[in-house]
Structure formats: structure tokens, C-alpha cells
Amino acid sequence: MQNRTPRIPQQPAPNHRAEFDARLTVELAAVVTGARRRALRDGDRQIDTAHLLHSLIESDPEVRTAFDGGAQPAKVLGYLVQRSIGYGLRWQGAVEDSGALPVVTDPGAEGWSPSAASAMAGAYRRARSLGRERAGGIDLLMALTADRECRAVEVLERAGVDPAQLEDRIAEASSQG
Template sequence: MQNRTPRIPQQPAPNHRAEFDAGLTVELAAVVTGARRRALRDGDRQIDTAHLLHSLIESDPEVRTAFDGGPQLTRVLGYLVQRSIGYGLRWQGAVEDSGALPVVADSGAEGWSPSAASAMVGAYRRARSLGRERAGGVDLLAALTADRECRAVEVLGRAGVDAALLEDRIVEASPQG
């Protein structure tokens, strides 16, 4: 099957390392694929945390239950759609690196913003700490909300979602492994 996502000349396709895939559930791997398509469609050189958040909310029912009901989700999705149709132009061409979380040395995550690469590693570490071999969507959401300076948290804040409260709900709902 041919990829129908239009390619932008002089723009390398965002990619990721096989190590990321090896530690992901099938559902989270689909989220990453969706985020990659969104980055390409938006004309971004890198997958950033807002791309990940958008893909997570669209495709992972467990992530959607972490939010405090439908109105919050509606506001977040509305903001993300605005971003994808032009609001995010101020982010285009700028590398997302909040500096709040340490970037994994030599992550090899070409095509990923430093913050997004750190969030992926954080999701995997969280899953392992809970006794799971593979990271899922809620693990990634927890990693995103932990970085208070990333674009995903900026999106949440602009949509009226308190990232700290969201992170607390995720932690409280997590089974202890």
C-alpha cells in the first residue's frame, strides 16, 4: 500500500529507532505512527509532544478516561485541531526542547524533538517500574504531563487542563507492580 501522506520537498521523514518500537504496545506503536503522519502533514521536521498528545487522545480509549470527562477532552481536541490547521505555525521549524527533563544522551531519535524522545524513554521506564515489558498510552501521557515545559503541557494548559492534576489522576489509577 502506498503512503498517501504528501511529502514536502527538502523535508526528511521523521523516523524513530527500532528500540522505541520494541518497548511499545501495539496500540502505542500505532500512536507513534499517527504522530509521525501528523508531523509530516503539518510540515514539521520532527515529531513533538503535541503530535504525540493529539495521536494519543484520538486513538487510545484508556488515555481518554484519564481526563476529567468529555468537556476537557473536547477543549483539548479543539485546541489540537486549531494547532494542526495553522495555529502551530509559530512552532514550525523550531526544535522543541523544554530542558525540563534530561535528554537521553545519544538517543539517536532523529526526527523526534528532544522532549518527545525523552517522553518516549520516560514512558518505557514507567512501564518497567510497574512491572510491564512494554509501554502503553497512559505511560506516555504520564511522561508528557511530567514535563511541565513541553508543548503537550502547553496545549493542555491552553485548553484548561491542569497537567499536575492529570498526572496525579494517572498515578492514582496506576496498578503498583
């Protein structure tokens, strides 16, 4: 069966190893597919952390409930939508690498910004530390907020979301559940 997910222009086809895919819940795999489509539509060369955040908020109800109040996800989405009409144009053609986290050299990370690849690896590490075989949306959200220099955190902050408070709410909910 042919893969129907479009490739990002001028990038080699991603190496979707079964091992990498097996690390994600079905929901998170859908988030990754949505982020890939968004990157392609935005004309970006790589999936970055803002693409992941956008797809997470749109498709994962658990992620939306992690925010403090119903207006926060809508405000974040508003900033993310502006990305394609001006706000994020300065990001186009630039590789996202905050330098805050170690760069992932996983061959399955082709077509990903270094920060996004590190966030995906961080999501998997978090899931494993909690005794789960697969990473989910909340794991990825925690990994995104851990890199205070990534584009996703920039968007959160511009939307009035404190990444540290978001992390604390998620950690508290994880310890209770």
C-alpha cells in the first residue's frame, strides 16, 4: 500500500521504522501525521515544535484539558493560525534548533527540526518512566514545555500560557491518576 502522507519538499522520505511507530499511541501517531501535513501546507522544510503543538491542541482532548481554562487552547490556536499569515513567516526556511536540549540523531527523525525530534524522544522517555510502552499527547506536551527555547513555548507564552504552570498541572494530574 502506498503512503498517502505527502513528503515535505526537498527532504528525503522519512524513515518510518516500525520501532519508532511502535513508541506512539494511535492518537499521537495521528498528531504526527497532522503536523507533517501542516508543515507541508505551510511550506516548511521540517516539522517543528509549533506544528506539533498545533496538531496536539486540535486533535487531543486530554491535551486541551491540561490548559487552565477553556479560553487558553483557543488563544494558542489563534496564534498558531496567524503563523501562516505573517506571525511565523520569519520561521520559514529556518531550522528550529533551540540548543536547549541535545539533538536527536535517530534516523527516524529525518524531516524533523532538531527541537521537534528531541521533543518526540522526550515524550517517549516520559512514557517509559511512567511504565508505559507508548508515548501519548500529554507526554509530548510535557516534552515541548521542557524546551523553553522552542517555537512551541514561544507560541504558548505569546498566548499568555505559562509553560512552567502548564507542566505543574500536568505533573499533578499524572501523580493523581
